[in-house]
Amino acid sequence: MNLFNLVWLELGQRKSQLLSGMLAIVLGISVIVAIRSVSIVSETAVAINLDNLGANILVLPQGASIDNYYSADIDSPTIPEEYVTRIVNSTIPGVDNLMPRLSRRVEIYGTNLVLSGILPKNELASKPLWQSSGLFGAELEAACGDNPINESHGYEDEKLQRKAIDSLKLTDCLLGASAARRLKVNEGDVLTINDFELQVAKVLSETGTVDDDRVFVHLHKAQQVLGIPDQVSAIEIMGCCNAISDGLLGKLRNILPDTRITTIGQIVSTQVKTNQLMSRISIVMLIIIIIIGGISIGNYMWANVNERKKEIGIMRMIGFPRTAIYRTLIYKAIILGISGGVLGFVAGITIAWFIGPLIAGVNINPIPELLGWAVFISVLISIVGSLFPAHLASKFEPFSNMQDT
């Protein structure tokens, strides 16, 4: 037996008291871990999107909310697919590439994912009308000049792979990396979505963006599967930077009056604000937790120490110096802190795992550094909360409490 065994043995007593004393810390840590997990993932995704897509224009239905970049085109009404043709016919300069899409939340085999209908490049290009407008012609590219933003138009960047999809059969689908993981399917498997069978043509590699949780199908297939014919939920336009500053947005608004037209940069900056708000909330939460958690652990320790006065007297009697009494209580605080941190982390990750896809459209994987932080903070709170009770316990005089049974 050693001091550690002793603490361990004692912890096994009065379990319910122990659990209620730890509740505040576990709850608090779990909330922080959940918020942080979601916002870290969301921050990375936003950064990736901002880098790659900042200059892109998004044509959304009038009622669309742009508070959340991830759900901007998922939860809003739709606009007619015909608008694509309208833009093409308008011959507005600076419109480089058009990507109509229809995105909706779907449940596949009990997993919540987003189904995105997109038009592969070859079909856009093969439409005589669009071709004649020089949509992919040298003309427009020249109009954009050497703007660095446009350099990514080659779509060599993996993160933009869905934009580089040259062809997509009506019977095929593409899966984002995490969607494939969650559905446990591989390339070549057949997926059934709303009674439609689709073959998984490719599993896209991890991008760190919302695309990872999406299932891509042909736009017209998506309209069929979702029962929304001839409609799209957003049209993404690869605009040239200089064209945007020349009032491209205004010109588009003129020909599409009942839509909401914005740059992805704007939407993403809204998301950045949301993320900043979340980090501020987590700091406030942290302070509250430090106070409440510390008090509740301190309270538990104090009650525990008082209940164990006689035991502490025995310890003094058999030769425990005050410092050893103090040490056993601090060991105990450390054990409570570590378990509180680990439990809080597990609970937080579980919460994030459920709410991540719902509130931010991202899937959460456990972030190991957060475990370190959770344990560190929890141990710190626990020790600080226990210092005073431990100090008083080490001052207990055996005489006054040894005689009464």
Added chain:
Amino acid sequence: MRTIISTDKLSKIYQHRDGIVNALQDISLSINQGDFVTITGPSGSGKSTLLMALCGLIKPSGGTICFFDKDLTRASDQELSRFRQDHVGFIMQNFSLIPYMTALQNTMFPLILNGYEKQDQINRAISALKVVGLNNRLNHFPRELSAGQQQRVAIARAMVNKPSLIFADEPTGNLDPALAFDILNILKSINQVEAITIIIVTHSMDAAEYGNVKIRLNDGTVVNIESVL
């Protein structure tokens, strides 16, 4: 015979909100190695206070206590704890076992701080339990033992560190006469076989008869010391 523990003009004053209590006044005693000392006296005469002071659990208000040549009244908490760890065993009226530890764990409890190997701790605890005849109850919790057995575990715990002194505060106070007799006999044999000095506080005249030194206290002072050779 060498003097193992002695006091000189020892006094203890408790500060109480109703005034001060002179629990011990001018106590001067000298106890030899191997003695079996009994302390008697009316309730409130300061017997427990004296015992606690002798092992350094309470700080005297005046006078000195010496363990061999060492002045305990000047020792730090660390030193006093060390003294109890190495040289003192303590037995109380209410058994004072830890309820969630088995007989074996309770017995080895004092060895926690000595840095013995686990197996060594167990061996020492088992041989102490053997002395009190409880080596067949190692894994029993206090609630699974009779009152007399609990007190025997307390004795095993008091002697597990091979102390030079065992203090017992009314060790038989809670036991019926037959069991009390058992316990006193065990203490007597520890005193004789292991040559451990034993100092017990008791109310019972029968128990007092076990002592070769009999001290009587009244109102915090020694009224009589009787030594039998």
